[in-house]
Amino acid sequence: MRFGLTIGEYYPVDSPVHALDPRVKILLVLVFTIAVFAVVNFSGLTAAAALIVGVALVSRVPIRLAVKGVRPLLYLLALTFIIHLFTGAKPWIELGPLHISVPGARSGALVGIRLVILVVGAAFLTLTSTPIELTDAIESLLAPLKKVRVPAHEIAMMMTIALRFIPTLAAETDKIVKAQASRGARFESSNPVTRARSFIPVLVPLFLSVFRRADELAEAMEARAYRGGEGRTRMRRLEMKGRDVLTLISATAVFAGLAWFGRLPLV
Amino acid sequence: MEMANVTFEYLPGTPLAHTALTDINLTISEGDFIALVGPTGSGKSTLIQHLNGLLTPTSGSLSFRGRRVGVDVSPLELRREIGLIFQFPESQLFEHTVADDIGFGLRRQGLTGPEVASRVENALLQVGLDYAHYAQRSPFSLSGGEQRLVAIAGVLAMRPRFLVLDEPTSGLDARGKAAIFDCLDRLNSDGVAILMVTHSMDEVAESARRIIVLNEGKIVLDDKPERIFAHASFLRGIGLDIPKAAELVYKLREKGFEIELDSVSVRSVVDSVAAAVKERCAN
Amino acid sequence: MIEFKNVSFDYGDDENKINALKDISLTIEDGEFVAILGHNGSGKSTLARLINGLLAPSRGEVSVDGISTVDSSAVWRIRQQVGMVFQNPDNQIIASRVEEDVAFGPENLGCEPAEIRARVDEALAVVGMRELAHFDPHLLSGGQKQRVAIAGALAMKPKYLVFDEATSMLDPKGREEIVATTRRLNSDYGITVIFITHIPEEAALAGRVVVLSGGTIAMDGTPQAVFADVDALADLGVGVPKARLLARGLEQAGIDIPDSILTVDDLVAALC
Numbered sequence: 007m008r009f010g011l012t013i014g015e016y017y018p019v020d021s022p023v024h025a026l027d028p029r030v031k032i033l034l035v036l037v038f039t040i041a042v043f044a045v046v047n048f049s050g051l052t053a054a055a056a057l058i059v060g061v062a063l064v065s066r067v068p069i070r071l072a073v074k075g076v077r078p079l080l081y082l083l084a085l086t087f088i089i090h091l092f093t094g095a096k097p098w099i100e101l102g103p104l105h106i107s108v109p110g111a112r113s114g115a116l117v118g119i120r121l122v123i124l125v126v127g128a129a130f131l132t133l134t135s136t137p138i139e140l141t142d143a144i145e146s147l148l149a150p151l152k153k154v155r156v157p158a159h160e161i162a163m164m165m166t167i168a169l170r171f172i173p174t175l176a177a178e179t180d181k182i183v184k185a186q187a188s189r190g191a192r193f194e195s196s197n198p199v200t201r202a203r204s205f206i207p208v209l210v211p212l213f214l215s216v217f218r219r220a221d222e223l224a225e226a227m228e229a230r231a232y233r234g235g236e237g238r239t240r241m242r243r244l245e246m247k248g249r250d251v252l253t254l255i256s257a258t259a260v261f262a263g264l265a266w267f268g269r270l271p272l273v
Numbered sequence: 274m275e276m277a278n279v280t281f282e283y284l285p286g287t288p289l290a291h292t293a294l295t296d297i298n299l300t301i302s303e304g305d306f307i308a309l310v311g312p313t314g315s316g317k318s319t320l321i322q323h324l325n326g327l328l329t330p331t332s333g334s335l336s337f338r339g340r341r342v343g344v345d346v347s348p349l350e351l352r353r354e355i356g357l358i359f360q361f362p363e364s365q366l367f368e369h370t371v372a373d374d375i376g377f378g379l380r381r382q383g384l385t386g387p388e389v390a391s392r393v394e395n396a397l398l399q400v401g402l403d404y405a406h407y408a409q410r411s412p413f414s415l416s417g418g419e420q421r422l423v424a425i426a427g428v429l430a431m432r433p434r435f436l437v438l439d440e441p442t443s444g445l446d447a448r449g450k451a452a453i454f455d456c457l458d459r460l461n462s463d464g465v466a467i468l469m470v471t472h473s474m475d476e477v478a479e480s481a482r483r484i485i486v487l488n489e490g491k492i493v494l495d496d497k498p499e500r501i502f503a504h505a506s507f508l509r510g511i512g513l514d515i516p517k518a519a520e521l522v523y524k525l526r527e528k529g530f531e532i533e534l535d536s537v538s539v540r541s542v543v544d545s546v547a548a549a550v551k552e553r554c555a556n
Numbered sequence: 557m558i559e560f561k562n563v564s565f566d567y568g569d570d571e572n573k574i575n576a577l578k579d580i581s582l583t584i585e586d587g588e589f590v591a592i593l594g595h596n597g598s599g600k601s602t603l604a605r606l607i608n609g610l611l612a613p614s615r616g617e618v619s620v621d622g623i624s625t626v627d628s629s630a631v632w633r634i635r636q637q638v639g640m641v642f643q644n645p646d647n648q649i650i651a652s653r654v655e656e657d658v659a660f661g662p663e664n665l666g667c668e669p670a671e672i673r674a675r676v677d678e679a680l681a682v683v684g685m686r687e688l689a690h691f692d693p694h695l696l697s698g699g700q701k702q703r704v705a706i707a708g709a710l711a712m713k714p715k716y717l718v719f720d721e722a723t724s725m726l727d728p729k730g731r732e733e734i735v736a737t738t739r740r741l742n743s744d745y746g747i748t749v750i751f752i753t754h755i756p757e758e759a760a761l762a763g764r765v766v767v768l769s770g771g772t773i774a775m776d777g778t779p780q781a782v783f784a785d786v787d788a789l790a791d792l793g794v795g796v797p798k799a800r801l802l803a804r805g806l807e808q809a810g811i812d813i814p815d816s817i818l819t820v821d822d823l824v825a826a827l828c
Contacts (some may be wrong), residue, residue, distance in 0.1 A: 072479040138653055170652045173694040178364075184327050188357040189428050190378030192349070207377065210367035214413075219647045226648035228638040229608055230661040230708060231632050241659040241672040313697065313727050324702040384563045415597055415800055425557050444597045444643075444724045447795035475798050517798035524824045539798070543805030550811055550827055 007239050017133045027250040028135045028143035034257050035131050040104050041261040041268075042123055044173035050268025051119050058127050072129035076122050083118045090114025104216065141165045146244050159235025171219070178215060274301040274324065274355070274435060274466075280313075281319055293319040295490045297333070301435065306461050307468045308477040308498075309489035310363070312512040317470045320487065321437050322494040324468070325355040353382070356433035356476035359473040360440040363417065363422035371415075375427045382431075400456045411505040418449030425456065442476065454480060478502075478516035478537040485511070498537045518542040558584040558607055558638075558716065558750075563616035563775070565602050567645040576602040579616070584750060589742045590750045591759035591779075594768035595793030600752045601718035603768065604720040605751065608638040620716070636665060639709025643721040644734075646694075653706050655680065655689040663714040672711075679707040683737055699730025706737060716748045717741065723753060735761065756783070756797045760818045767794055769823070780816035799823050 023031075042054055062069040076083075094110020133187070145162035152158050183193070186207045193208075194199045277445070281294040281494045293316045293505045301307065311317050322328040323335060328350025335342040342351055359365070368374035375396055376389045384392075394404045400422040407415075412423050421441070441457070442450040458480060461467050471477055477484060477498065486494035488511045494501055502519040504510070509515070515523075523548065524530055532549045535541065568655050577599045584590055605611040606618045609625035617787040620637055623630045629786040639661075642648045651657040655676050662672045670716045680686045683703040692703055702722055707718060712739040719738065723731040735758055741747045747767060759765050765782040775782050783789065783796045803817040805828075817823050 051620050066668050185359045190381035207367050211365050222647035230633040231664040237666045239666050241669055277563045520820045528828050547806055547809035
């Protein structure tokens, strides 16, 4: 049972990208995002795409897995492009009340390609790091913010539990749908209101089950002496190695170069 | 109900494909009381989901009263005749009152008012719960055992002629189990065919008149209980128990007792063993 | 030693008060293997939760090694001493990798990373799950999940283990795995076991059986003594091992059989 929620599911191979400290990967995705937003020419975007292909080769992850994440965004991309196309400056062709604009087409294409590059780039984070690594990394990165009352431990714990229960709840949903179908429920009505209502017999039991599980889980956690993040240690500690630091610095430099290049007056 | 050469494959054509059922041939007649047993992962739950059309076979066919499922009879019609009760069915309750929950399937069928009410009352009676006492209560205020009976009533209200249950007694205590079996025995004597998936061989021994053993997606045995348990070492080999009563008989036979057996229920085994022991003492 | 002194426990508010336990007194010595048998709603689960301070008694006192469970400064120490395995295998595993989950307890106790690693490896070895340390729990069988839960409790180095109907959602194979593991923990590692169940065959394996009914202790003794009176147990909503039922049937048919028989093998021996 798989959820279409994840941008890219972990792809288990050994590669230098997989071995990188997950905190470095998260930070680099952030830097890359900023750099790509700074890019305003097509040459810059081409360079960014080339960088992604480079990462794909080094990480040994087939690039089509990363590109798959774009599919849910196709409508959004088309819509963005069309809005830019019709609302840009210097109308070129007039179709009744609509104007098609050349600068609009250009900026629509820029925004669209930028979005695709960002999504594909970010997919490599989840394709090369396990959910557990990501949770640890987020907890560690947020830790300094505890002083300003960011609940770093709680956020990480919620992610851990969510990851643990997604497959369980997916299986449970499947079972409830089948059980209700067995006593006459139908879910295929074309009327959206009827269709939404027909899911009540699934949603009510599902929510009740989630609450019951949450209760029992809380009890089990208490029984194992859980009392929040205070005084708690971890079995695994993330360790930043020389190679991780070096990668962070050099990749940041490359992304800065990308931003600079992307703002040159090129095509 | 008839299954002919049914094979079922999960995720066919993908690297994750695996065959859950292989060439299943099975005929279930009116009034049968069948136990379907097999180790975990042997395909039991895949098989029962075929019986009411939740799954359709990759190859082979099913027919109900001579009509082909999916051709002459739709899965939706089939579900009215064949009630399927999943494991822990109480987890599917959702309405405010017991009566509303039991009537859910009937209202979906388009039945109304008095017809629904009388069928709900009847269904509660069939599971042994008093209408006046339970109908207007919230299902969530009941004990686990009562909730399970209500969930079963929700299927019985559709008046199925054939009831399929997956592990109906799991997690219940002695009283809860007894209530379920009372209900099943009553239904069966009213002519409802029953097929029950179970792990408890002692339960099988008390009520089933036919046992189907499934292993690795194939039917390996299909016979009367007293004959099935003669294959004790084979059953143990695939990870199944044999009932204590049958075990007693086979162990005594090894010791030279001559014991006739026509059922493996506790009562009849006690009678046969007592007779054999007395005979031996008399000699 | 675990001690219940005149313990009562009430659920709900004043208007809808339910007495789950009524004036229970019970002492469990170190090293014992005690089965607690009772119908659903007999108060078994409440009793379990009183031992490690998940619930506090309404009246009376529960103490572990002389320390009262309502002593808020000692409750973490008590939870380290009293490990607990619950009924639903799915709802007590926190992490999506087996070894991460086993580490959860010692992490909460604030152990050093190397110490946690050592405890996790040892606990997984004891329950025979070391090969599956990197698995995602949702890919495991029910019996394997419960063994992970046992390992999670063991990693806290407890003196007592409480099993709250830990076998009731398992198939016979899973049940056997858990019962065998539990008996080994008691005999080889000296852990005191409190095994709550409604399955008579499991209770029969204990050194001592306590039968709860309607919130009171109805019987307390060796399995042979407790299961001798089949009718009294039926009135308490509790079954007896099938072999005992067969033995009693034969007895009523006029065959002379002692009423202490609990297994088929004993019954065969008595008849031959």
